[in-house]
Amino acid sequence: MRLKRVRPSKYFKDKKLNICILGGGNVGTLLLGDIGSNKDLSVRLFTSNPHKWSHEIEVCSNDNTVKYKGKIDIISDNPEDVIGDADIIISTLPSQVFPKIIGKIKSFIKSRTWIGVMPGSGGSEFYCKELLEIGCILFGFQRVHGISRIKEYGKSVYDLGKKNELHIAAIPVDQTESICMKLENIMKIKCNPLPNYLNVTLTPSNSILHTTRLYTMFYHYKEGLFWDEVIDFYEEWNDEASKMLIACDEELQLLCKSISGLNLTGVKSLKEHYESGTPEEMTKKINNIIPFKGIKAPMIKTQRGYIPDFNSRYFLEDFPYGLCIIKGFCDVVGLDTPNIDKVLIWFEKIAEVEYYVNNKFEGKDLKYLSLPKNYGLSSVEDIIFYYS
Structure with missing residues (x-):
């Protein structure tokens, strides 16, 4: 893919930036409050509920004290109102929604626009192919910039804790440092450049953290089974979940070592991220992360009790647009992944999709996902070339 080279630092010099946020969920609302508090920026929101x-x-x-306020200048569901003059666009949309929205707005996006995705996993680099070809720059955050919960939709949000630093990668690669410098100024959080965008794509945050927990919580679920109350997602985390998390995380690390021609040092093991080398240490750590307290498992109430909510974002996003993508890269390099397979085979049954045929990752429903093979990456050499 041939990409136009631009000099973003020069292009944005001494210019009041127009920044458009896509999506107004927990993360999007916090981000709007944060950047909207900067008087040197003009903020827009693209939402279906203006x-x-x-x-x-x-x-x-948490005590309902208002820490600060952010201003949104333009709010619209019409791309022409908020996209056409945007210098920077940042999506906080779920991964399964991003392709539809980027398709809807791409004709309004001008060349040289920075397009950010928070978090940047989910195959965003493939969905933005046409925009990259016209000179736009894609950047992705490894993780969200903070934990938040909406207080009142469209009006207020709880800030439950911000990251001390962020890790960001861009396509083209040589624009990463300039983007980090500008975002650090905008967001007032240290921004560290990653070697390449695959470090974002393979981040094992929700793609492994959420999926392994969901598997160990609900793999025994069947119709007629009910819970008396909603499970605490993190505070009731157990050693069984930790063992599966570590097993899948270790398979991801083997993948990174298999792509030896690409610097993937930014894909930190969850054992390193949570400073926990054993399942018991991992369980204790996750049980006691303060911003995670109070987060419930995706469950819905019925007349007889609670059951898993298979239509929640946890299921619709983290399996097909998270763990499946990691498996897709493992498939390209020929790496066996028995633990990742176990989790995905369970998911395909509850989601009634086909990912595996005769134990091979080649089911008919994979063609709809942002897997590397679906975008012409069929060898390690292809992966290295694409992300270099």
Whole structure:
């Protein structure tokens, strides 16, 4: 893929930036409050519910104290209103929604626009192929910039803890440092450049953290089984979940070592990320992460009790647009992944999709996903070339 080279630092010099946020969930609302508090920026919001939004977002502490407010200048569901003059676009949309929205707005995006994705996994680099070809720059965050919960939709959000630093990669690769410098100034958080975008794509955050927990919580579920109350996703995390998490995380690390021609040092093992070398240490660590407290498992109430909510974002996003993508790269390099397979085979049954045929990762429903083979990457050499 031939990409136009631009000099973003020069292009944005001494210019009041127009920044458009896609999506107004927990992360999007916090981000709007954060960047909207910067008077040197003009903030837009692209949302399907513009009538439900205030032009001022309150960012609150847990005790309901308003810490600061952010201003949104333009709110619209019409791309022409908020996309056409945007210098930077940042998507906080679920991965399964991103392809539809990027398809809807891409004709309004001008050349040289920076297109950010938070978090940047989910195959965003493939969905933005046409935009990259016209000179846009894609950048992705490894993880969200903070933990948040909406207080009142369109009006206020709880800030439950910000990251001390962020890790970002870009396509083209040589634009990463310039983007980090500009975002650090905008977001007031240290931004570290990653070697290449595959370090974002393979980040084992939700793709392994969520999927292994869901598997160990619900693999025994069948119709007629109910829970008396909703499970605490993290506070009730157990050693069984930790063992599966570590097993899948180790398979991901083997993948990174298999792509030896590409610097993937930014794909940190979850054992390193959580400073936990054993399942018991991992369980204790996750049980006691303060921002994770109070987060519930995706479950819905029925007349007889609670059951898994298979239509939640946890299922619709983290398996097909998370773990499946990691498996897709493992498939390209020919790496056996018995633990990842176990989790995905369970998911394909509950989701009624086909990922595996005769134990091979070649089911008919894979063609709809952002897997490397679906975008012409069929060898280690292809992967190295694409992400270099």
